[in-house]
Amino acid sequence: MIGFEKRMKQDMAVLVLRDAQGITELLREALDAAPAAERPGLERALALVAEAGAVSDAELRARWVRQRLAAAGHEGPVDSVAAIKALRRAEPGLSLLQATTYAREAAAA
Incomplete structure (x- = not known):
């Protein structure tokens, strides 16, 4: 279990967060109530x-x-x-594997 937790921590160094759906809902509500x-x-x-x-x-x-x-x-x-x-x-928190993976991904993008 400890090895699994360590691997999960390494895999999650760069976590992409999105809230586009929530922002879209707020904008739609604002649009519905907006003046012309x-x-x-x-x-x-x-x-x-x-x-x-x-x-x-x-x-x-990549960005x-x-x-x-x-x-x-x-x-x-x-x-x-x-x-x-x-x-x-x-x-400094990136492992060599993570940095290499992200760099390759950036080069391919």
């Missing part, structure tokens, strides 16, 4: 939330990796050894 002048803005907001909600978890993790690497000053391929080292320095 506010409707175009709320309709655009609904479209943006739908667009954001359609992005895959892999793409979100996260690229942001961390940019903040660390890394330039070059995101799946290089230097990138993996920079990612692990930026996020």
Whole structure:
């Protein structure tokens, strides 16, 4: 059981959280009660939330990796050894396997 808990902790280093459905519901309620002048803005907001909600978890993790690497000053391929080292320095909680997996995923995205 302890080994399983350790593996789960390693697998969950980068957890993608989404609340697009909740935001969509709130925007729809606001749209239903909105005066005509506010409707175009709320309709655009609904479209943006739908667009954001359609992005895959892999793409979100790839975006996260690229942001961390940019903040660390890394330039070059995101799946290089230097990138993996920079990612692990930026996020010390990542194991080598996690950093490598995320870097490869970012390169493929």
